[in-house]
Amino acid sequence: MSQHSAGWTAPAAEVLRVTSAGLAGVDPDATPGFQGEKADGAASLATGLAALGDLQERLFARSAVGEAQASVLLVLQAMDSAGKGGIVRHVVGGVDPQGVELAAFKAPTAEELQHDFLWRIEKRLPAEGKIGVFDRSHYEDVLIGRVRSLAPAEEIERRYDAIVDFEKRVVESGTRIVKVMLDISRDEQKKRLMERLDRPEKHWKFNPGDTDERLLWDDYMAAYDTVFERTSTDAAPWYVIPANRKWYARLAVQELLLAALRDIDPQWPLADYDVDAERKRLAAS
Numbered sequence: 001m002s003q004h005s006a007g008w009t010a011p012a013a014e015v016l017r018v019t020s021a022g023l024a025g026v027d028p029d030a031t032p033g034f035q036g037e038k039a040d041g042a043a044s045l046a047t048g049l050a051a052l053g054d055l056q057e058r059l060f061a062r063s064a065v066g067e068a069q070a071s072v073l074l075v076l077q078a079m080d081s082a083g084k085g086g087i088v089r090h091v092v093g094g095v096d097p098q099g100v101e102l103a104a105f106k107a108p109t110a111e112e113l114q115h116d117f118l119w120r121i122e123k124r125l126p127a128e129g130k131i132g133v134f135d136r137s138h139y140e141d142v143l144i145g146r147v148r149s150l151a152p153a154e155e156i157e158r159r160y161d162a163i164v165d166f167e168k169r170v171v172e173s174g175t176r177i178v179k180v181m182l183d184i185s186r187d188e189q190k191k192r193l194m195e196r197l198d199r200p201e202k203h204w205k206f207n208p209g210d211t212d213e214r215l216l217w218d219d220y221m222a223a224y225d226t227v228f229e230r231t232s233t234d235a236a237p238w239y240v241i242p243a244n245r246k247w248y249a250r251l252a253v254q255e256l257l258l259a260a261l262r263d264i265d266p267q268w269p270l271a272d273y274d275v276d277a278e279r280k281r282l283a284a285s
Contacts, residue, residue, distance in 0.1 A: 004033075004255065004259070005044065005047070005048055005051070005255060005258065006044065006047070007034055007035055007036050007040060007041075007044045008033050008034055008035075008255060009033055009034070009035050010033050011033075011259065012033055012239075012252055012255035012256050012259065013237075013239070013256060013259050014033075015032045015033035016032065016033070016239040016240060016241055016252060016256070017232075017237050017238070017239055018181075018228045018232050018237070018238040018239065018240045020229075022224070022225035022228055022229070023183060023221055023224060023225055023228075023240065024225075026183050026240050026242055027242060028183050028184050028185040028188065028242045028243060028244040029185070029242060029244045029245065030242045031242065031245060031248045032242065033252075034248065034251065034252070038245070038247045041247040041248055041250075041251045042247060044251055045090070045091075045247070045250060045251050045254060048251070048254045048255065048258060049091075049094040049095075049254070051258060052091075052094065052095055052254060052257060052258055052261070053094065053095045053096065055258070055261035055262065055264075055266060056095040056096060056099050056100075056131060056261065057095075057096055057099070058266035058267060058268055059071075059072075059099065059129050059130075059131075059261065059264065059266040060096060060098060060099035060129050060130070061129075061266075061268060061269055062129055062266055062267075062269050063099075063127070063128050063129020063130065064129070064269075065269045065272075067269050068128040068129030068266075069128060069174050070128065070129075070174045070175070070176070070264045070266070071125075071126040071127065071128050071129060071130050071131070071132065071174065071175045071176070072126070072130075072131045072132065072175065072176045072178065072257065072260045072261060072264070073125065073126055073131075073132040073133075073134065073170070073175050073176070073177045073178065074092070074131065074132065074133045074134065074178045074180065074253070074257060075134045075137045075139070075177065075178065075179040075180065076088075076133065076134060076135055076136070076137075076180055076182065076253075077136065077137060077139050077143070077179070077180065077181050077182075077224075078181060078182035078183075078184070078243065079184060079189055079213070079217075079220065080189065080193070080207070080210045080213065081184070081189050081192040081193055081196070081210070082182040082183070082184045082189070082243050082249075083182050083184070083243050083246050083249050083250070084135050084136075084182065085135075086246055086249075086250060087180075087182075087249065087250055087253050088102065088133060088135060090250050091250050091253050091254045091257070092131065092133050092257075095131070099129065099130055099131060100130065100131050100132075100133065101124070101126045101127065101130050101131070101132045101133070102132075102133045102135065103124040103132070103133070103134050103135070104135040104136065105120070105121075105134065105135070105136045105137055105138075105140060106136075108120065116162075117138060117141040117159060117162075118138055118162060118163075118166050121134075121137065121138045121166075122166075125170060125175065126175065128174065131257070132175075138163060138166075139163075139227060139231075141156075141159055142156055142159050142160060142163070142223070142226075142227055143220065143223045143224065143227065145159075146223045146226070147216055147219045147220055147223050148216075160226075160227075160230040160231055161230075163231050164230070164231055164233060167231075167233070167235065167236040168233070168235050168236075170236075171235045171236055172235075176260040176263065176264065177235075177236040178239070178253075178256050178257060178260055179232075179236060179237065179238045179239065180238075180239050180240075180241055180253055180256065181224060181228075181238060181239070181240045181241070182241055182243035182249055183240050183241060183242055183243050184243045184244055185244055186214070186217050188244045189214065190214070193206065193210055193211070193214075228240075239252075239256060241253065
């Protein structure tokens with residue numbers, strides 16, 4: 001994944017991959033790897049969208065003729081109001097929806113609780129030729145699961161290794177996993193949540209439980225750092241994206257998706273018929 005788009009001084013996958021410093025090594029206001037301001041980011045996002053659409057269409061076209069052997073899974077994790085919805089709308093939402101599979105994971109249903117925590121996740125993995133998007137994911141089971149003590153400590157501990165084994169198998173099957181944590185500051189979150197209360201058209205997006213979770217901010221940050229330490233692997237590394245600047249977060253996720261698709265390098269499928277003969281038949285019809 002060494003290729004990078006104009007405006008980037010280094011590949012996003014290199015500058016955004018989580019380090020041993022964890023969240024302490026990330027400035028939520030920063031724009032690592034990108035040389036420019038908001039207007040430059042908007043221009044780069046538009047240019048990148050065209051490239052993303054082309055690569056995604058090539059991947060989907062191969063699946064349509066039964067030749068696809070790869071897919072991409074974007075995993076989005078973050079505290080509330082960090083911008084997951086904006087990523088879905090402004091980055092993934094700009095490509096052909098036929099080639100996208102979106103799964104938004106809420107609290108497990110009664111049926112799902114009767115199975116292992118990964119059961120419902122595996123059912124929503126993207127098919128070959130598709131870009132899958134997880135708006136929250138199996139990581140909730142070791143984040144809120146740990147912070148809120150929704151499972152015994154030994155079960156949480158088991159889940160870290162289970163996730164690593166699961167993702168290794170998914171990658172070996174041909175899926176590129178792009179795991180993203182959108183990192184906003186506590187003050188920025190308060191500002192965004194207050195905006196939802198100040199604007200009637202945003203009231204539907206506010207959940208009183210968001211304030212309750214804010215009170216456990218430090219616990220969640222510690223839980224994320226443990227997740228990075230235990231589940232960031234060469235096969236499926238974690239990327240922490242500074243997200244106080246929405247434009248940068250969207251641009252960074254787009255760049256990571258572009259890198260994954262360029263690594264796949266999907267080509268247009270070849271016609272399984274005589275093109276010249278069909279052109280003549282059509283002209284004569």
